[in-house]
Amino acid sequence: MAAPSRRMRVLITNDDGPPSGTGGHSPFIYPFARALMTHLNWDVRVVVPASQRSWVGKSYLIAEKVTGAYYYPRGEDGTEGETRELPRPIGEGEMEWVLLDGTPATCSSIALHNLFPANSFDLVISGPNFGRNTSTAFALSSGTLGAALAASLSGTRAVALSWGLMEGYKPPPAEFVDAAAKLSCQVIEKLAEAGWGSGEEHVDVYSVNVPLMPEIISRPEVRWTTMANTSYGRLFKSTPHPDTTSAATDSGGPAAIAEPKQASEQASGEGDENLLVSEQHWKEKLHFAFAPDLSSLVNPRKEDLEEGTDKHAIHNGAISVTPIRAAFAEARPPQGIPLEGLKWKI
Structure with missing residues (x-):
């Protein structure tokens, strides 16, 4: 038996x-x-x-x-x-x-x-x-x-x-x-x-x-x-820093979308764009909380x-x-880089 x-x-x-x-x-x-x-x-x-x-x-x-x-x-x-x-x-x-x-x-x-x-x-x-x-x-x-x-x-x-x-x-x-x-x-x-x-x-x-x-x-x-x-899109939300006073959040609050800088404030060199931190963050310490917007994932369209x-x-x-599988899925490399076999031509 x-x-x-x-x-x-x-x-x-x-x-x-x-x-x-x-x-x-x-x-x-x-x-x-x-x-x-x-x-x-x-x-x-x-x-x-x-x-x-x-x-x-x-x-x-x-x-x-x-x-x-x-x-x-x-x-x-x-x-x-x-x-x-x-x-x-x-x-x-x-x-x-x-x-x-x-x-x-x-x-x-x-x-x-x-x-x-x-x-x-x-x-x-x-x-x-x-x-x-x-x-x-x-x-x-x-x-x-x-x-x-x-x-x-x-x-x-x-x-x-x-x-x-x-x-x-x-x-x-x-x-x-x-x-x-x-x-x-x-x-x-x-x-x-x-x-x-x-x-x-x-x-x-x-x-x-x-x-x-x-x-x-x-x-x-x-x-x-x-x-x-x-x-997914936004995962974090700007929130008041614990040390920040209320004066720093007067213009729409820390989650407000800041208006872009004026064109005169952008760098003028050809092909050179000055990527600026959104205006609200010049006025306060950086502080973010995890607050994801997952609506499209949780309630997808049919x-x-x-x-x-x-x-x-x-x-x-x-x-x-x-x-x-416990592995990253491999993707095909782009075709725009000159090659010698599998080696790049630098």
């Missing part, structure tokens, strides 16, 4: 931090971790940032020391837990999480190489993110994707999981969260069974986006997708949704699964 195979060992990390409850920015990780253990009987460990670290991509803060603590979540949403500097014995039904003062990629790396023995995990799941990570503009900025890519570059299979808030940044109904947790378990289990391919079909990370919409309850659907190509992409899928109520 063949020996029973051991349980899947899974590391969960994220970029939203420890459980926050439905009104905060990290309401999904606790119910999802419980679902993996309940529905799939997987062996789950959790290592997450001690606070929210969204929009940091796959970054490491190499000049900073990383400290951590142990967290023992309790309560219905995991927020009634105990934080300790040193671990303690784990009670029946308890989980021991690790909170690190670092980026999502840092959490992924330290968990794989420092906290647990080598080759401890069969899979790293980063997420579920509080919001979608569809299309290049979101994915290339995402700490959720960053942690999964970091795991892949460390030789561990990875899934980046995001739950899309399709009706604004407000707590979704509990039935949506329950359905998303169950479906995410089913999708990830099938991916684990199918594998990550080899050769030209090798996959480093699966990016899974689940739209929190009625469709995931009434008619759940999963689609293979590609990543939509998108871009004609901008290309069929077959992750963006199109979730806006039609379907779960998107995008296979990606």
